Amino acid sequence: xxxxEIARKVQVAGVNCVALFDGDxxxxxxALSLKTNAGIPLLDSFYLNITTNCTDFQKQRGYIMSxxxxxxxxxxxxYSVMVYKDAEMVERLLRAIYRPQNVYCIHVDYKxxxxxxxxxxxxxxxxxxxxxxxxxxxxxxxxxxxxxxELICMEELWRYRxxxxxxxxxxxxxxxxxxxxxxxxLTAYNGSVDAGxxxxxxxxxxxxxLLPVLLEFINDCRPFVDYxxxxxxxxxxxxxxxxxxxxxxxxxxxxxxxPQLGIIGTYKGLFFxxxxxxxxxxxxxxxxxxxLLGFSQWAHFNS
Numbered sequence: 001x002x003x004x005e006i007a008r009k010v011q012v013a014g015v016n017c018v019a020l021f022d023g024d025x026x027x028x029x030x031a032l033s034l035k036t037n038a039g040i041p042l043l044d045s046f047y048l049n050i051t052t053n054c055t056d057f058q059k060q061r062g063y064i065m066s067x068x069x070x071x072x073x074x075x076x077x078x079y080s081v082m083v084y085k086d087a088e089m090v091e092r093l094l095r096a097i098y099r100p101q102n103v104y105c106i107h108v109d110y111k112x113x114x115x116x117x118x119x120x121x122x123x124x125x126x127x128x129x130x131x132x133x134x135x136x137x138x139x140x141x142x143x144x145x146x147x148x149x150e151l152i153c154m155e156e157l158w159r160y161r162x163x164x165x166x167x168x169x170x171x172x173x174x175x176x177x178x179x180x181x182x183x184x185x186l187t188a189y190n191g192s193v194d195a196g197x198x199x200x201x202x203x204x205x206x207x208x209x210l211l212p213v214l215l216e217f218i219n220d221c222r223p224f225v226d227y228x229x230x231x232x233x234x235x236x237x238x239x240x241x242x243x244x245x246x247x248x249x250x251x252x253x254x255x256x257x258x259p260q261l262g263i264i265g266t267y268k269g270l271f272f273x274x275x276x277x278x279x280x281x282x283x284x285x286x287x288x289x290x291x292l293l294g295f296s297q298w299a300h301f302n303s
Contacts, residue, residue, distance in 0.1 A: 015030075042091075044119040047123060048118065048122055054125070062095065063095055063098055071180070071183060072101065076164060077102045077163055078104075078157045078163040078165070078167070079103070079105070079169060080105045080153035081153075081169045081171060082149055082169070083106060083170070084108070084109035084111070084139065086172075087116055087123075089171060089172065090106075093169065093173065097179065098130075102163070104124075104130040105131050105133055105153035105157050106124060106133065107132075108121075109139045110139070137152070147241070158226075163222065165222070223265060224265055234255060
């Protein structure tokens with residue numbers, strides 16, 4: 001019923017959304033046929049032109065400018081989005097996750113073309129709750145510069161006091177859940193943090209403890225973000241990770257996997273093997289479960 005309500009409010013050219021959500025076989029067949037037509041790519045110049053009138057932009061691009069339900073309206077979500085290319089894909093992502101009660105921080109890579117930066121800025125300027133990160137970082141994979149923009153957006157989103165969870169994305173990701181479904185999931189989390197996925201292929205030592213490196217997806221509750229930004233232990237750990245390889249894949253996961261740090265909502269379940277004992281000088285354990293909200297499918301991996 002919630003999907004039908006969205007369908008009644010949002011018009012998609014060539015698609016009868018109400019019939020589609022009702023399971024109409026003919027409409028499903030027609031919608032599937034559209035997948036074979038990639039359409040004409042939308043250039044940066046298109047967005048720079050259409051955003052001169054924000055009301056027209058919002059209507060023409062089909063943004064949902066209502067919270068839709070009281071439950072969603074009372075559950076604000078913060079998003080940090082790391083982007084560097086393809087304004088059309090970034091705008092499509094923003095349109096899918098946008099709700100007026102949420103708040104969004106977009107970091108544009110410092111080395112991105114000027115026109116791309118101007119385009120994303122123009123799109124953001126059409127919404128009071130979408131901001132461009134004030135500091136831009138030249139992001140290089142495997143270094144602290146991947147983690148740094150996340151922390152910049154965290155800092156800027158922190159001043160918006162209503163949001164309950166923060167979700168981080170890149171410009172090449174896309175949601176498989178509606179905002180309503182995300183609110184249901186996050187409500188069920190009841191303040192828990194989701195910040196880790198699975199073991200990759202290598203290990204290294206920290207403080208005499210074996211530290212598995214995690215593929216990272218952050219779904220942080222507000223107290224966790226508070227700890228990251230303002231706690232001295234978190235700052236010390238952050239400084240330690242700066243010269244390490246892919247710190248963005250370890251920093252949040254390490255905080256989440258160590259309940260002895262006392263962070264509200266962090267993981268307290270089973271671990272692979274025996275977690276490191278703080279009394280032995282170690283801080284690190286590895287949770288025996290996967291993140292629930294996010295999955296990354298890399299192009300060079302078959303499974």
